[in-house]
Amino acid sequence: MLKITRKVEYALIALKHMQSKEGGCLSTAKEIAYQYNVPQQLLAKSLQQMSKNHIIEAIKGINGGYRIKANLSGISLKDFFEKLEGPLGVMDCYFDSECQISGCNVKAPIERINDNIRKMLSSMTLKEVTQ
Amino acid sequence: MLKITRKVEYALIALKHMQSKEGGCLSTAKEIAYQYNVPQQLLAKSLQQMSKNHIIEAIKGINGGYRIKANLSGISLKDFFEKLEGPLGVMDCYFDSECQISGCNVKAPIERINDNIRKMLSSMTLKEVTQ
DNA sequence: GTTAAATACGATAAATTTTATCGTATTTAA
DNA sequence: TTAAATACGATAAAATTTATCGTATTTAAC
The missing domain is CATH 1.10.10.10 (Winged helix-like DNA-binding domain superfamily/Winged helix DNA-binding domain)
Known part of the structure; x- marks a missing residue:
């Protein structure tokens, strides 16, 4: 988790x-x-x-x-994670919508969580994390 | 991830x-x-x-x-996650320090990431997520 | 040229974690 | 007494992550 x-x-x-x-x-x-x-x-x-x-x-x-090589101040933690692990989402349905749940009622809630995680990771730079 | x-x-x-x-x-x-x-x-x-x-x-x-039963406005997403999945940490070393890495140099960076994730999840309520 | 020390990378095996199933017990209103 | 619901531990299946293996490539030193 x-x-x-x-x-x-x-x-x-x-x-x-x-x-x-x-x-x-x-x-x-x-x-x-x-x-x-x-x-x-x-x-x-x-x-x-x-x-x-x-x-x-x-x-x-x-x-x-x-x-x-790069200026670490210019790379956000979100970019860093995605360069190493690909697109970031707390559930796969965030990207590929091959969701098995009929009439899913939590797509919006999950996107809300995702957006906040991504926003937070965008605000941290690789420099400040590793310095 | x-x-x-x-x-x-x-x-x-x-x-x-x-x-x-x-x-x-x-x-x-x-x-x-x-x-x-x-x-x-x-x-x-x-x-x-x-x-x-x-x-x-x-x-x-x-x-x-x-x-x-509960007032969902009074429960943060962090509390909710921890009630279901236990303590939240992006790496296990955040809690039990049975870390195998000798002279680990990333404990501080990882704690910085953890703290920000926890802070962010503390600021979201279960009500606003599910409403 | 040859060699040694380094990076590069795909294929696959091992280990771990997550997800699902099974079986049985308990509770309680009709 | 019965039927429909929750409760929960044990275990199996599936998926993901982690690690290993083997080989290729690059290049400075000799």
């Missing part, structure tokens, strides 16, 4: 780690995984997804690694 | 249904389940739990049923 996923958690761990480094300095998936005792392959996937979304930058090759 | 459960959904359906009735009038689990095409036994459990938490009232016996 209202949980965030490990993928998001690992992404936050990595961001906070990279934030504590000098500007151009790289961090590897291995280094972060070891330091926080987190599965490297899963962390790598969070990193790859953040890289594809231009939040961080991936440098390949033998001395490669990752570093923060 | 940030989903509510069917238990909560069924509870909202039932509440909204009962709200549309006269004051003393009873609704049975069977009637609600049939009308919205929802599994009766599961709906019954949501009803029982709301009854135990004094949100609604259960009348046993052959002409029994349920009706709203």
Whole structure:
């Protein structure tokens, strides 16, 4: 109920780690995984997804690694979550209306809850969360 | 990711249904389940739990049923969710600190997210959501 | 060139959580 | 006494999340 996923958690761990480094300095998936005792392959996937979304930058090759690329003040928590997990809704019926409930009477209530969660997450920036 | 459960959904359906009735009038689990095409036994459990938490009232016996008991304006969405699903946290580490991550660097960020979700849900009443 | 260390990513297995079912007990008005 | 309703624990099924595996790609150092 209202949980965030490990993928998001690992992404936050990595961001906070990279934030504590000098500007151009790289961090590897291995280094972060070891330091926080987190599965490297899963962390790598969070990193790859953040890289594809231009939040961080991936440098390949033998001395490669990752570093923060975007201005974290410009990314809301809602955008961050959606870049990692797709559209955000407390129930699936918020998007695809393949609802099985005939004459459903809670679509409006659920949308009201959704809208407020989204509004709240839009007002938090990735910077203020991880700083 | 940030989903509510069917238990909560069924509870909202039932509440909204009962709200549309006269004051003393009873609704049975069977009637609600049939009308919205929802599994009766599961709906019954949501009803029982709301009854135990004094949100609604259960009348046993052959002409029994349920009706709203509490003043829904006095119950926040946070309280409602917690009555049905227990303490609310986007990660379990928010409560039991059996966290496996050594030197975890995101406890503070996660608490910041939690606090804002809880604050937002505290500001919505069950009445305004289901009316 | 070759090699080593890093990212990239799809497929699939394992684990966990959520959802649903089953069976039985209890209550009470007709 | 019976029928219709709530009450609830145990367990099975389904769905989702989490983790692993295997392989490909990139590139700096030697």
